[in-house]
Amino acid sequence: MPSTHDFGFPMQSLDWASWVPVLDLAKATPDEIKVLEESHPKAKENPYYLLLVQEAEVLRQRSKLFNTIMYGPRGASRAERELAATAESRLNGCPYCASVHALRYVQMKGDPDLMARLMADGVDTPMEARPRAIVDFAVKLAATPSAATEADIARLREQGLEDAQILDIAMSVAMFANANRLMQTLGEAVLPKDAA
Amino acid sequence: MRDLLDELARIQPGSRLDGLRALRPDVRAAVAGSEAAIFEGESGLTPAERHAVAQAVAEWNNEPALAAHHAARAAASPRLPALLAHAEMLTKRPDQATPAAVQALAEAGLVPRDVVMLSQLVAHMNFMARMLATFRLLERA
Numbered sequence: 604m605p606s607t608h609d610f611g612f613p614m615q616s617l618d619w620a621s622w623v624p625v626l627d628l629a630k631a632t633p634d635e636i637k638v639l640e641e642s643h644p645k646a647k648e649n650p651y652y653l654l655l656v657q658e659a660e661v662l663r664q665r666s667k668l669f670n671t672i673m674y675g676p677r678g679a680s681r682a683e684r685e686l687a688a689t690a691e692s693r694l695n696g697c698p699y700c701a702s703v704h705a706l707r708y709v710q711m712k713g714d715p716d717l718m719a720r721l722m723a724d725g726v727d728t729p730m731e732a733r734p735r736a737i738v739d740f741a742v743k744l745a746a747t748p749s750a751a752t753e754a755d756i757a758r759l760r761e762q763g764l765e766d767a768q769i770l771d772i773a774m775s776v777a778m779f780a781n782a783n784r785l786m787q788t789l790g791e792a793v794l795p796k797d798a799a
Numbered sequence: 800m801r802d803l804l805d806e807l808a809r810i811q812p813g814s815r816l817d818g819l820r821a822l823r824p825d826v827r828a829a830v831a832g833s834e835a836a837i838f839e840g841e842s843g844l845t846p847a848e849r850h851a852v853a854q855a856v857a858e859w860n861n862e863p864a865l866a867a868h869h870a871a872r873a874a875a876s877p878r879l880p881a882l883l884a885h886a887e888m889l890t891k892r893p894d895q896a897t898p899a900a901v902q903a904l905a906e907a908g909l910v911p912r913d914v915v916m917l918s919q920l921v922a923h924m925n926f927m928a929r930m931l932a933t934f935r936l937l938e939r940a
Contacts, residue, residue, distance in 0.1 A: 607894040622898040624911045657912045660836040661919045668829035668926075675823055696894035747891050747925070748861035749932035756940035766937060770819050774826065777929035781922040784889050788896035789918055 607787050608696035612722040617702050621790040625653035635659050642666035654789060669782070672774045679764070679771035682711035686734060687741040687772045688779045689718070690726050694742055697783040699792040733762040737772055744776045802830040804927065807864045808934040816934060837920050843913040844882070847874035852886045852917065853924050859890050860928035881907035882917060889921045
């Protein structure tokens with residue numbers, strides 16, 4: 604049976620093609636333009652956002668949620684939020700989400716070797732205790748229904764994470780339970796035209 | 800401000816979990832805003848259809864309080880089976896998505912904007928379920 608995993612998980616920038624007609628930017632209302640600008644710096648050129656902006660207020664609220672969970676100050680490090688999001692995206696089979704957030708994890712001073720292996724081999728690739736605890740929690744919370752337990756929380760605490768940071772990691776996973784499902788079911792990852 | 804997650808997870812003002820949530824007030828505001836936009840916004844999907852799909856996604860995630868919240872406002876419609884079939888794939892097997900699945904929604908009468916609403920609704924419910932699961936773990940652990 605075909606699966607969105609079949610594309611593979613290259614660690615490079617990908618494009619995304621919509622399966623559903625998107626908004627023609629020339630016909631966008633001022634409010635739709637505003638929501639696009641609030642959502643992502645390049646949303647006006649991105650078919651994913653041009654698709655979602657057809658429900659403008661839903662996108663506005665979702666972008667606010669996404670941006671505060673992934674980029675809000677303090678709490679869990681940006682890299683560890685990205686690690687949890689990428690592990691879940693790899694598990695669920697969202698190559699576009701995984702590639703964006705794998706690259707961002709590395710930008711945020713994450714371990715490039717760990718991420719290359721996680722993308723190539725999957726979430727079971729060997730890693731040190733702290734990223735292992737984060738990835739295992741992400742994988743279990745990503746399941747439907749959640750398979751995460753109090754023991755997973757205890758392991759995160761043993762690795763030095765405070766509860767506010769654990770909640771940040773969990774919110775990243777919850778947000779990507781959302782993001783993977785939109786990206787995977789409304790369109791698909793494609794290699795950029797200028798790629799070799 | 801409090802949101803539906805506070806209510807369903809019975810997070811008391813001044814409690815430890817309330818304190819943790821207070822560190823990211825925009826999350827509460829955007830959850831409340833998302834609930835209003837998804838369930839009260841104007842859409843080709845009726846409010847009763849949206850709540851029926853939400854109830855089902857909550858059940859697949861084993862979240863009875865969340866399911867009960869939506870069950871009170873849910874009702875069937877002739878195309879609800881098509882909506883639920885799509886919601887089930889999104890929730891349980893998102894890697895099985897195909898353009899044909901989206902085409903089936905168009906054949907059930909959904910316009911692109913309705914497809915966006917349905918997808919956002921299912922995605923949002925999968926977010927909410929994992930938030931509730933997390934609050935239970937943090938409360939007990």
